[in-house]
Amino acid sequence: MAAPKKGRRPAGGQSRPGRALALILIAMVALTGGMFWSGHTTPRLGIDLAGGTSITLKAKAEPGQESAVNETNMNTAVGIIERRVNGLGVSEAEVQTQGAENIIVNIPRGTNEKQAREQVGTTAQLYFRPVLAVTSGAPQTAPSATPSGKPSGSPKPSSSASSGATVGEKSATPTATASTQGRALTEALKAPSPTPTASSSSSAKPKATGTPKPDPATAALEQKFTALNCLDPKARAAAGQGVKSSEPTVACGEDAPGVWSKYLLGPAEVSGKDVDDAKGVFDQRRGMWIVTMDFTDSGSKKFQSITSKLSQQADPQNRFAIVLDGDVVSAPSVRQTLSASAEISGSFNQQTAQDLGNILSYGALPLTFQTQSVDTVTAALGGDQLQAGLLAGAIGLGLVIIYLVAYYRGLSLIAILSLGVSALLTYVLMALLGPAIGFALNLPAVCGAIVAIGITADSFIVYFERIRDELREGRTLRPAVERAWPRARRTILVSDFVSFLAAAVLFIVTVGKVQGFAFTLGLTTLLDIVVVFLFTKPVMTLLARTKFFGNGHKWSGLDPKRLGAKPPLRRTRRAHAPVDAKEA
Secondary structure, three states, rough: HHHHHOOOOOOOOOOOOHHHHHHHHHHHHHHOOOOOOHHOOOOEEOOOOOEEEEEEEEEEEEOOOHHHHHHHHHHHHHHHHHHHHHHOOOOEEEEEEEOOOOOEEEEOOOOOOOHHHHHHHOOEEEEEEEEEEEEEOOOOOOOOOOOOOOOOOOOOOOEEEEOOOOOOOOOOOOOOOOHHHHHHHHHHOOOOOOOOOOOOOOOOOOOOOOOOOOOOHHHHHHHHHHOOOOOOHHHHHHHOOOOOOOOEEEEEEEEOOOEEEEEEEEOOOEEEEHEEEEEEEOOOOOEEEEEEEEOHHHOOOOOOHHHHOOOOOOOOOEEEEEEEOOOOEOEEOOOOOOEEEEEOOOOOOOHHHEEEEEEHHHOOOEEEEEEEEEEEEOOOHHHHHHHHHHEEEEEEEHHHHHHHHHOOOHHHHHHHHHHHHHHHHHHHHHHHHHHHHOEEEEHHHHHHHHHHHHHHHHEEEHHHHHHHHHHOOOOOOHHHHHHHHHHHHHHHHHHHHHEHHHHHHHHHOOHHHHHHHHHHHHHHHHHHHHHHHHHHHHHHHHOOOOHHHHOOOOOOOOOHHHOOOOOOOOHHHHHHHHHHHHOO
């Protein structure tokens, strides 16, 4: 019973190949089942294969800051827009500069394409402005009129300190009279205004000589706020144009689909550059979606200062508006002084919480952008190129198979089966990675998969040639399979490591479509190791026990005579041993 154990070679081979085959079979079944269960049975396609939207943005600097349109700020904007779009799960989105002041954004067709287009369009600077007055979105008939009732729609979420773990209560949107608006405007413009101002309601008239006249800027802004019609898209877009961050302004905010409110806002106290991180998260304790914000060191001081002032005011002066691209995306109220961290809570669902967190995280653009054009990209050209690429891949695969059959004969069956397993795993993983991480298959990625055919075939050839070298030394097939494996394994690992390292470096230092090539190349390189270790080697071990391969059939690819094996051949040592002993 002990003799067979001594004859084993645990260091050089695999004693139980069935375990490895069972493991990879379970993995294949589980991944394939997960693909069908998720409903994503085909890989997501990039813009060059599936079509999508191409958006052209033109940079505009704020008045007096024309020099801000430079290469540094343009590159910064490209990075922020790319992170913003990819933060929605849209992968393979291309963001690149064109000329000195244009940015091209290519968004592939997918589930989040519409949402990404909306957020790409919101490329202005992000500001936190105190709310001075708020009323319904329709214009008032007369400047002195008092808005009737509260604007329809849900109130804006409220804000509370994240450390306090207290949800801010929803406050109803207040009724703002014209005189209230005038006083708020007067207070907001007090510092920059060269002339002392009085109550600037539209009904106020200049008094006798010697009494200070109303500030024209205050009166003009009050009139603009009164006449603003937030139900008109053109009026909403033009509401805050040309206004500096240090000046008060008017803006519109959508409370619910189709329901708008208009805001009178003070000078910006905090900018998007002061936000370090923000995200929509689900609060397990309270069972609700919230948005958490973290500020930079300088931003914390600014935010603490403004919230300290706002917390002492009555509604709506205790609210701050988050303004992006001239629109109020949220206007939470402040009940206590906040600093480095804060949270916004209210009537959020998962989508609205994550959208606001994404805007806060990636809204700090150094420039303002105008959408020049939005074009729909068809997949006709990409489809033709894909067909040509697949045809080239099929021809290359066919040539590889012909070479394997002609040179390795029976061994080519193992190589073809291994290629099939690798192709199946690659396809299933690409289909699963689409919804999981937003991976989209583009033309360079297809090229990476085609290149992987050669990498995988190279691993088989290395192993087969090591086995043949052992046979040429006069060993039988079963010992040759186990002795060849350690040497082949080292070569395969080194080769795949170099390929994976090249793919990783290429993925890190490049952007856009080239990353698709690098990602696919790295993925298929890892799969090559899995297939060779868990499929090719175990199958070779099992087939070495058959007569066709074990006896060196001339069509097996392992015929000792054809390989020029040195004597003694198989089983000759034990047969000649008694003769040698007698002669001795």
